Amino acid sequence: MDWLVATDLDGTLLDDGYPLAEAARAVDLLHQRITERDPQSTAHFVLASSKTCAELIPLARRCASPPLVLFENGAGWAWQSVPTSDPPACGDGYRIERLTNISYADIRALLTRLRRHPGFDFLGFGDWAAAEVAARTGLDEPAARAAKRREASEPILWQGGKRALRAFRSELERSGLSLTQGGRFLHVAGRCSKGAALAQIQAQFETPGRPLFKLACGDAGNDLDMLRRADLALVFPNRDGGYILPEGAGVAHAPRAGPENWLAGATRLLDSQYPKAEGP
Numbered sequence: 001m002d003w004l005v006a007t008d009l010d011g012t013l014l015d016d017g018y019p020l021a022e023a024a025r026a027v028d029l030l031h032q033r034i035t036e037r038d039p040q041s042t043a044h045f046v047l048a049s050s051k052t053c054a055e056l057i058p059l060a061r062r063c064a065s066p067p068l069v070l071f072e073n074g075a076g077w078a079w080q081s082v083p084t085s086d087p088p089a090c091g092d093g094y095r096i097e098r099l100t101n102i103s104y105a106d107i108r109a110l111l112t113r114l115r116r117h118p119g120f121d122f123l124g125f126g127d128w129a130a131a132e133v134a135a136r137t138g139l140d141e142p143a144a145r146a147a148k149r150r151e152a153s154e155p156i157l158w159q160g161g162k163r164a165l166r167a168f169r170s171e172l173e174r175s176g177l178s179l180t181q182g183g184r185f186l187h188v189a190g191r192c193s194k195g196a197a198l199a200q201i202q203a204q205f206e207t208p209g210r211p212l213f214k215l216a217c218g219d220a221g222n223d224l225d226m227l228r229r230a231d232l233a234l235v236f237p238n239r240d241g242g243y244i245l246p247e248g249a250g251v252a253h254a255p256r257a258g259p260e261n262w263l264a265g266a267t268r269l270l271d272s273q274y275p276k277a278e279g280p
Contacts, residue, residue, distance in 0.1 A: 001211040001273075003034050006046040006070070006198050006226060007262070008218040009059070011183045012236045013047075015258035016138060024062035026259035030266050031065060037274050044205050046070050046077075048194045050155065050182045050222060053078050054146040057094055073180060073187055073222050074197035075100050075152035096151070099197055100190030102176065104150045107188055110175055111154060117171070119164035124156040124188075137184065152192075155185035181221035183239060194218075195225030215269060217262060220244065227251075232269045234262070 007013050013023050027045055034043040045067035047056050053076070056069035060080070070077045076098040108126050115122070125133055125148055134144035136157070158165055169179045172188060180187050198216075206212050216223070216230035219238050224245070227233040233251045235243050245251050254265040 001038070001213050002041055002205065002207065003043040003213050003215065004046070004198075004202055004205060005030065005034075005043060005215045005217075005266070006048045006194070006201075006230070007216070008194075008220070008223050008226075009047060009049045009051060009056075011219040011238065011257045012217050012223075013257075013259060013262045015256070019259060020059050020062055022259040023059060023262075026263040027067065028064045029263055030270070031063075033267055033270060037270070042205075044068070044201075046198065046201060048074075048198065048216075048218075048223075048226060050153070050185075050187055052147055052149050053094065053096060053151065054149040055143065058146075068201060069094070070194060070197050070201070072151055072153040073182075073189055074192040074194045075189055077197060077201060098152065099200070100152050100192045102152055102190035104152055104154065107152070107154050107177065110172075110177065111156070111188065114168065114171055117168075119160050120168050121160035121164070122156045122158045122168075122186075124154045125150065126154060153187050153189035155182065155187050158186055183220045187222060193225045194223060195227075195229045198226055198229065213273065215266060217266065218244075219257065232273075234265045234269055236261075 031043050034041060047060060047067050048070040049056060050073045053069060053071040056071055060066045060069050066080050068077055068079050076096055078094040078096045080094055114120050130141050130144040130148060133147055134141050172179050178189055178191050214230040215232045216226045217234040218227050219236035227245055234254055235245050236254045236257050237243060243253055247253050252265055252269055254261045
């Protein structure tokens with residue numbers, strides 16, 4: 001069988017220390033373990049995050065086989081451009097395919113109008129300088145600048161009440177936008193999701209007569225669609241310590257975030273798909 005492994009980053013593969021080198025090593029080791037169990041298999045990896053393309057590329061480049069990057073909760077995906085192809089779509093050497101027609105400028109314009117509504121009290125990345133984004137996220141300033149290079153979504157910090165939030169969500173939906181819960185922020189975007197975007201990526205790699213087994217890893221509401229579409233799901237505790245899916249057939253819980261726990265949990269799920277050799 002072939003494999004498609006998609007993983008969220010913050011609160012899943014990455015812990016609060018953002019250890020990119022350790023995270024890349026964990027991805028490389030899981031790739032190695034897949035091919036060791038079945039040398040005829042092919043493993044495709046996807047970094048699926050609310051992060052921007054500019055934030056994801058530094059981690060992808062640290063991996064021995066650079067993964068695809070699925071950015072801003074499925075707003076688009078990108079892959080490393082080959083030297084003989086057309087010039088890359090962004091300055092980081094990656095080609096981008098956007099999966100929504102709603103631009104970041106469109107989203108910011110709508111949010112500016114909605115902010116005039118009584119009770120719609122929120123702030124987003126577009127309201128903050130890079131130093132403020134860094135202070136609120138724990139990123140350093142270069143990473144915060146990359147987080148502000150947004151294509152088609154806006155993370156917001158909601159400061160209004162629950163009733164106002166329901167009304168805000170309804171206004172977004174009437175305008176063709178969605179609101180999803182991430183680890184720290186709510187995310188305003190077009191009608192896209194990690195799960196729907198991953199289905200499009202899956203279609204690129206499926207081979208007739210050869211199973212493509214899907215393993216997904218995540219911790220928050222914006223990962224739920226992706227986790228439910230996978231054959232195997234590794235679920236990490238959210239910021240409240242709970243899990244968005246119960247354990248069950250094909251679903252396992254990791255004790256905490258970080259590369260070591262990610263690799264251990266994914267390896268256990270991988271092993272569950274290969275029957276142990278019987279003794280003499």
